[in-house]
Amino acid sequence: MDVTRLIIVAVGGQGNLLASKVLGEASLCSGIPVRMSEIHGMAQRGGVVESALVFGDAESTIISDGEADILLGFEPAETLRALKRCNPKTVVITNTAPLPPFTVAIGKGIYPEIETICKLLRERTASLIDIDAAALAKEAGNVLAVNMVLLGALTATGILPVTPESIESAIEKITRSAFIETNIKAFEMGRKVAG
Amino acid sequence: MHKLLMDSPGEKMLLLGNEAIARGAIEAGMAFATTYPGTPSSASSEISANFFTMASESPLYFEYSTNEKVALEVAAAAANSGLRTMCVMKHVGVNVAADALMTLAYVGVTGGLVILTADDPYMFSSQNEQDNRYYGKLSGLPIVEPVFVDEARQMMGYAFDLSEKLGEPVLFRTTTRLNHSTGPVTFGAIRKPVTKGEFKKDPFSKVTVPAVSRKLHVRLVENIERAERLSCESPYNTITGDGPWGIVANGVSVNYVADAVSDLSITDRVRVLRVGFSHPMPESLILKFLDGCEKVLIVEEGEPFMEEAIRAIAQSAGITVSIQGKAKNLFSRLFEYDPGLVRAKIAAYFCVPYDAPVKIDLSDIPQIPQRPPNLCAGCSHRAVFYEVNQATAGMETIKPTDIGCYTLGFLPPLSSGDFLICMGSSVGTSSGFSQACDQKVISFIGDSTFFHSGIPGLINAVFNNHDFTLVILDNQTTAMTGHQPHPGVDMMAMNHEGYGRVSIESVVRGIGVPHVSVIKPYNVKKSIAAIREAVAHKGVSVVIARQECVLLAKSLKKLKGKPFYVSDKCKNHKNCINDLACPAFYLDGGRVKIDPNQCTGCSVCTQICPEHAILPVKGK
Numbered sequence: 001m002d003v004t005r006l007i008i009v010a011v012g013g014q015g016n017l018l019a020s021k022v023l024g025e026a027s028l029c030s031g032i033p034v035r036m037s038e039i040h041g042m043a044q045r046g047g048v049v050e051s052a053l054v055f056g057d058a059e060s061t062i063i064s065d066g067e068a069d070i071l072l073g074f075e076p077a078e079t080l081r082a083l084k085r086c087n088p089k090t091v092v093i094t095n096t097a098p099l100p101p102f103t104v105a106i107g108k109g110i111y112p113e114i115e116t117i118c119k120l121l122r123e124r125t126a127s128l129i130d131i132d133a134a135a136l137a138k139e140a141g142n143v144l145a146v147n148m149v150l151l152g153a154l155t156a157t158g159i160l161p162v163t164p165e166s167i168e169s170a171i172e173k174i175t176r177s178a179f180i181e182t183n184i185k186a187f188e189m190g191r192k193v194a195g
Numbered sequence: 196m197h198k199l200l201m202d203s204p205g206e207k208m209l210l211l212g213n214e215a216i217a218r219g220a221i222e223a224g225m226a227f228a229t230t231y232p233g234t235p236s237s238a239s240s241e242i243s244a245n246f247f248t249m250a251s252e253s254p255l256y257f258e259y260s261t262n263e264k265v266a267l268e269v270a271a272a273a274a275n276s277g278l279r280t281m282c283v284m285k286h287v288g289v290n291v292a293a294d295a296l297m298t299l300a301y302v303g304v305t306g307g308l309v310i311l312t313a314d315d316p317y318m319f320s321s322q323n324e325q326d327n328r329y330y331g332k333l334s335g336l337p338i339v340e341p342v343f344v345d346e347a348r349q350m351m352g353y354a355f356d357l358s359e360k361l362g363e364p365v366l367f368r369t370t371t372r373l374n375h376s377t378g379p380v381t382f383g384a385i386r387k388p389v390t391k392g393e394f395k396k397d398p399f400s401k402v403t404v405p406a407v408s409r410k411l412h413v414r415l416v417e418n419i420e421r422a423e424r425l426s427c428e429s430p431y432n433t434i435t436g437d438g439p440w441g442i443v444a445n446g447v448s449v450n451y452v453a454d455a456v457s458d459l460s461i462t463d464r465v466r467v468l469r470v471g472f473s474h475p476m477p478e479s480l481i482l483k484f485l486d487g488c489e490k491v492l493i494v495e496e497g498e499p500f501m502e503e504a505i506r507a508i509a510q511s512a513g514i515t516v517s518i519q520g521k522a523k524n525l526f527s528r529l530f531e532y533d534p535g536l537v538r539a540k541i542a543a544y545f546c547v548p549y550d551a552p553v554k555i556d557l558s559d560i561p562q563i564p565q566r567p568p569n570l571c572a573g574c575s576h577r578a579v580f581y582e583v584n585q586a587t588a589g590m591e592t593i594k595p596t597d598i599g600c601y602t603l604g605f606l607p608p609l610s611s612g613d614f615l616i617c618m619g620s621s622v623g624t625s626s627g628f629s630q631a632c633d634q635k636v637i638s639f640i641g642d643s644t645f646f647h648s649g650i651p652g653l654i655n656a657v658f659n660n661h662d663f664t665l666v667i668l669d670n671q672t673t674a675m676t677g678h679q680p681h682p683g684v685d686m687m688a689m690n691h692e693g694y695g696r697v698s699i700e701s702v703v704r705g706i707g708v709p710h711v712s713v714i715k716p717y718n719v720k721k722s723i724a725a726i727r728e729a730v731a732h733k734g735v736s737v738v739i740a741r742q743e744c745v746l747l748a749k750s751l752k753k754l755k756g757k758p759f760y761v762s763d764k765c766k767n768h769k770n771c772i773n774d775l776a777c778p779a780f781y782l783d784g785g786r787v788k789i790d791p792n793q794c795t796g797c798s799v800c801t802q803i804c805p806e807h808a809i810l811p812v813k814g815k
Contacts, residue, residue: 020377024209024377028207028209028379033379034209035343035376035377036377036378037375037376038377039319039371039375046566046567046571046778047566047568059450059454060447060450060454060533061372061378062533062534063533063534064533064536064552065535065554066552066553066555067534067535067552077563077564078566080560081563083555083560084554084557086555087552087554088555100564100781101565101566102569102776102778103564103565104564106772106776106780106781106782107782109562109565110562111564112561112563116561120560124555124556125555
């Protein structure tokens with residue numbers, strides 16, 4: 001089976017690891033080989049969390065710079081920071097709602113314009129899907145469902161070997177019961193907007 | 196029921212490497228486990244956290260010990276009473292346990308003892324990237340190293356069997372990448388654990404006076420020979436392929452080699468030796484592997500451990516084929532490897548045509564602001580650092596620090612950390628600096644770290660009459676690694692019965708520290724006064740800053756403070772943002788604002804505002 005390499009970048013607390021778990025579970029249930037890796041050393045202290053997911057016939061659990069087929073960014077500046085993980089054929093999906101790091105908040109750094117970020121991502125890679133996942137999550141009734149909106153957008157690209165149905169059943173299986181309904185709604189909205 | 200305790204052989208699920216290791220131990224009938232927390236072998240959802248939860252619903256005995264040496268001693272006794280025992284620690288933890296380890300290797304065990312050492316190439320969360328395979332060589336003990344997640348589960352049973360076969364502990368070495376990888380796992384059957392031990396007295400084999408140890412060392416050396424034979428037969432030391440190009444790999448590098456060989460379409464040109472039982476190295480298997488090789492490449496993160504061994508084996512057999520690994524144009528001793536790097540090096544070494552993936556031009560990408568980890572909003576450590584800075588304003592100081600969340604205080608503007616080498620070093624180095632230099636020494640240590648290895652240093656300081664102030668940051672948990680308990684924690688309050696409790700203040704007073712004070716760091720004025728007094732004391736003084744970790748309080752739903760806001764009395768001095776730098780602050784058009792979702796209501800900023808402009812949000 002062909003190999004598809006996905007990198008997800010997020011800020012601690014955005015639910016990146018849950019999104020990876022959903023994708024992993026959906027793959028396992030569909031019989032698609034999957035291996036994942038995560039680095040989240042100091043996520044609770046506001047750091048960056050990165051997951052790598054390798055679908056198909058490969059043994060490695062990590063992805064080298066320049067070798068991601070898809071980059072999914074939960075935060076626009078972090079998506080841009082992860083551009084080195086891409087090549088000109090990479091498909092990029094980014095949330096456009098910024099979470100400025102503390103260094104910016106105290107005036108020790110300048111947050112790039114969202115338009116600049118999107119323009120660079122679009123120019124340097126195969127294509128860019130940019131959506132305000134925070135607004136969609138809010139609309140779906142759960143501000144924390146940014147991860148589900150973005151999973152929806154990811155599915156809409158059709159690049160991943162997992163089906164939307166298997167992802168929905170994984171969401172039902174592993175996300176908290178109180179949130180299943182809004183999570184599914186957020187996922188559907190992400191699919192629709194990106195599709 | 197805890198998912199890792201389910202007696203459901205054949206069940207397939209995705210597990211983290213750490214979970215697979217925990218499951219493997221349960222399948223192997225492990226009855227006793229000890230640890231001192233340290234990422235990557237700890238943190239929530241990981242090995243010891245799983246043991247802690249499983250112990251409450253199974254016959255497993257598990258404890259968080261005060262440090263790795265104690266953890267290994269506790270485990271050594273259990274294993275010498277016949278119980279299958281595991282002792283989990285991060286790589287640098289083995290340094291702490293090394294004294295116990297080196298002679299336990301002589302004494303051996305009767306029940307299987309597996310010591311897990313989690314190495315950390317790239318230092319994702321560690322102070323060094325030492326390669327603990329050398330502990331195998333130093334102690335004479337066997338080492339096994341898994342390649343992928345499900346293998347970590349299987350290998351646990353193998354390691355216990357090996358330990359019992361040889362009658363000695365086995366080192367189970369992982370790296371962060373394996374611990375934090377997720378992969379499919381198929382459950383095996385659970386062997387019923389033997390939970391009650393029996394210690395058979397045999398002082399002439401178990402009490403290491405010189406006459407006994409001379410005998411035991413002979414046995415250990417014989418055991419290394421036996422272990423070498425087992426290493427040659429091990430299912431984890433295997434040769435695949437019979438091409439003329441030899442590649443040797445261990446751990447996660449085996450995966451990168453497999454993918455590279457497939458990507459480069461050179462399967463029929465290579466033979467791969469994967470080494471999963473890496474000490475002692477399998478000599479006869481290596482000779483078999485080298486026979487017919489044109490050239491050999493060794494792929495191993497860290498030190499040239501296998502490279503040195505394979506070169507020595509080749510040399511004594513008169514084999515002159517080129518064996519390379521660590522070299523200027525090949526592999527580095529530094530950091531982690533990745534699939535692309537391994538692919539490129541294999542292509543270069545064996546002269547395989549290879550087009551590297553096209554890189555994106557990043558030269559004109561605007562600078563992206565850094566997102567460094569930061570002390571949490573409302574963290575009491577920040578208050579203490581601010582208070583110490585105020586109390587010592589204008590003084591020349593040296594501030595040794597220690598290992599924990601508070602290490603982050605070394606960054607500006609708090610700038611509270613000048614020297615750090617290892618757990619507990621704040622205390623010992625304070626003695627040295629205060630004796631060697633004229634500056635006033637004020638050092639920082641966390642509560643868990645104080646219990647781990649701060650106490651002997653403090654006794655030393657009292658005995659030798661050193662002159663410094665030690666601030667013990669008592670947040671009543673081991674926060675950095677995921678809120679594990681320690682001896683000072685009130686376990687009853689956390690709904691865990693059957694524990695004792697040690698008071699840091701009683702320990703400090705019992706040691707005879709001449710000047711001891713306890714502060715509540717959220718009370719700024721009183722804390723500064725107490726710190727000033729402690730610093731003025733000539734001799735050893737200790738300030739205990741007592742405030743529960745805000746992140747823990749939040750997760751236990753104990754946070755009661757109202758958020759604060761900046762009122763229009765603000766004259767924009769910005770002392771709050773410049774001196775405290777709490778992440779709840781942000782600038783909006785040059786004016787300081789407070790994010791009410793982040794503010795925990797600690798009220799420290801309101802106490803330092805010269806205009807008293809920071810006020811609690813009404814009605815919340």
